[in-house]
Amino acid sequence: MSSVLIEGKNIYKGYRNGLIGRKQIILHDCSIRVYTGETVGICGSSGSGKSTLGRILAGLEMPDHGEVLFEGVNLFHATQNTKKTTRRKIQVLFQDPGGSFNPVRKLEDSMKRVLMLSGVTKPREEIDDVLRKVGLHAEILSRYPHEISGGQAQRLALARILITRPELIILDEPTSGLDVSVQAQILWLLKALKNERTLTYILISHDIDVLSFMSERIFTMQEGSLYMIKNAGRG
């Protein structure tokens, strides 16, 4: 039996509407446990709090209450060094891949910057190898973000993530802006990469077909709480 990779415990999160407005509760006592090598899907309508939970699990946002443990390390109360090394193992693939690249820089600069910020030194051959894995040619790096298609941008965003050798990827609506044929390519690519690199995915989507195709377990987000609706992988 595989071990628990990440666990969110009793997470509460709310946002205040303006300075004196009432606090709107987004997440209400959410708990989730994700095991190494599985894909867990989270569905729900727009504004239900799926992405907020994803950001909290990635350590990008503090919950009001509750904790997130990645391989047993509390993401919000660890020492700076532990936080830094732990967070590097968690990456997020956002919905709008084009928007995650600097529009005035060539794609090569955007790739290099990630490596520089994460302190990873990779030879150019390794970058080319990752690009090949996601089905891209190294030539693409000489282009600007507006010169590539949505599908290519999503593949490149995935390549940028893979270079940092993550253990967990949080996929926040990774195919919702893509057309059906490109969506199918990305979903199969994600499946192949998961098997090859023993990755763990948390897949956030409003498309139940995509979630059923990809995930062993599916949770639905309703009024800020999580409910399991599919459990094909675990008793």
Add this chain to the structure above:
Amino acid sequence: MSNKEPILDIRELSISFHNHNDIIPAVSGCSFSLQKGTCTAIIGESGCGKSIIAHAILRILPNNARISGNIKFKSYDLLHVKPPKMENIRGREIGIMFQSPDRALNPISALFRQVQEPLITHQIVPITEHHTYIHTMLKKVGFSDTGKAAYLYPCQCSGGMNQRAITAIVLSLKPDLVIADEPTKGLDSERISDVQNCIQKILAEKRTVLLITHDIRLAKSLAQETVVMYAGQIIESGPTDEILYSPLHPYTKGLIQSTPEYGFQPIPGFAPPLTNLPPGCRFAPRCTDASEMCYLQHVEPVLHNGRMIRCHRY
């Protein structure tokens, strides 16, 4: 196909963009027509030229675009209509629903003001009747409490409410043709059904809809005719039921196989860059049935059992 005079008739439309070093042929020799009161869907991958056609119809392409061919809307030759007349046609006779309603609305105006603005520009009803007219339009698109809805700002509305507001704006001008450009892109199922209802309301008023989408289910549910585009060309067109249930072109077949119903089977490879198109069939490098002729010889569209198809096998 009906023998009636079409409301929109596009013939041999070609659009290219001239940049410093490149000429990008975004649309090549596209021809199709829309019958009054029907819905026609244009489907295809991102970047295949679907939205460019919509922008050409409304003449809102950037200055570096070069257009040839013919776009006939009712009695107007849209590519040669003078700018003041075009301003009148745009909105008043041809309306457009852009993708992302939240971004298409003015964030600092209440919905009432946003519906009123084009009414003033196009002088649809006397100003004294604006109040009643706007509330009627908001009611028609599904706002139950129009007194409250009219004074909401876009940030106070859900995506579905904003979509309905956009529909109210489009419908208030009573256009004969409505272009819906990717109206469901990135939306959840609830909001998709909101969009579907809005388009059905437009069709119920006997208006014509040009639906640009990559959502095959939406096209199935709304459109009588479907046009499939690939790399700037129309590769198949005809009645929606025939195109989507018994496709002929290998690309259309691949597109349908990519849907969840068929287990997300992807089409191998990528669409060719528009700056470096293959000399023969543009789909040949990805086609499993391609022969040598497909790679080398340009393919012209032909009529096959009442359908237009661009493939060497027919």
